[in-house]
Amino acid sequence: MSGELRAVLFDMDGTLVDTEGMWWQACVEVAAELDLELTEADAGHVLGRLVEDAAGYLARRAPVPPGVGRAGVAEAEAERADAERARVAKADAERAGVTEAEAERAEVERVGARLTAAFAERVSGGVTPLPGAIRLLDDLAAEGVPTALVSASPRLIVDMVLHTVGARRFALVVAAEDTARGKPLPDPYLRAASGLGLDPADCVAVEDSPTGLAAARAAGCRVVSVSGDPVAEDVLSVDSLEKVDLPLLRLLASGKRSIG
Known part of the structure; x- marks a missing residue:
């Protein structure tokens, strides 16, 4: 565990785009x-x-x-x-x-x-990125922090969404077909961290659903919940990606939860 922000792993539905x-x-x-x-x-x-x-x-x-x-x-x-x-x-x-x-x-x-x-x-009729999603992805790219998309949706759906969000924004994409077991088991997040050559503990996962949060926590990631609901002491809860930025993610990666 380095204490540095090495990568950010994003859920898709309900986290980055309004498809839930x-x-x-x-x-x-x-x-x-x-x-x-x-x-x-x-x-x-x-x-x-x-x-x-x-x-x-x-x-x-x-x-x-x-x-x-x-x-x-x-x-x-x-x-x-x-x-x-x-x-x-x-x-x-x-x-x-x-x-x-x-x-x-x-x-x-x-x-x-x-x-x-x-x-x-x-x-297929089009999806809407949630507030703060594109800005955060671009800020991470500008700082050289790799990102992965970790979705429970099938590849067919993921590819459709990537037309809106931009496949180029992700170093790795994990769809439902890519692991034998899906969320709430940790396999998708373990696959993403491994694909990036990282320990899950050096990755911050951003999720919105109890199922996804359980998967990210079980994998050993630092976790941000954008559901707005308190989850657990080891999960930082906010109500929008608009409240998530690089300083916050770096603070969380260091093992701290308070933002001031």
Whole structure:
């Protein structure tokens, strides 16, 4: 651990660009196709997650029989609905000549493909960098501090966003396909630090979601949260990238959290 600011690793959705709402809308749209109504209680299971994780969550929550939304099923009936879903899935798998596990994987892949398509449709219309994002990236470049993009989104989405943010601003890009395990596990941040030839402890990660913050902390990075909510004693919390600058990042890299 050098105590110097060696690199800054940025999350993408909700941190650098205003796409988190687009992802939520995509999840709501696909959930509705499954006769499922998402609420705020579902947010933690889909925001900041890999597409396959969100798809698995939606597929598991999809109500049975078709046409009956889980939101309309009494809590006391939830277990019965889950059992019925499993029975129908098993029967469908037997008719198709595949195992139940194979049928479930196929359904998760189908839902994941729909999520990616719904998200891509929204992102293709253009994205908006969040306040302070471009200024901070350019300030880091001017000082020779390398940056990496560390996203849970698939490469298709990341490449679309980079058309707006500028791929040239990043020395390294880690997308969902680049690690076997995604956030909240540390793998994406470990991959980014390794790709830059650095120890994670010499990197500052900038995140917004609980999932991403958990990944960055588990990797051993210094961490800035731009969610505005207090997270933990070892995480510096601000409510906007406009409040993040080089002196602040250097102070954090040195092991200090207070900015005065």
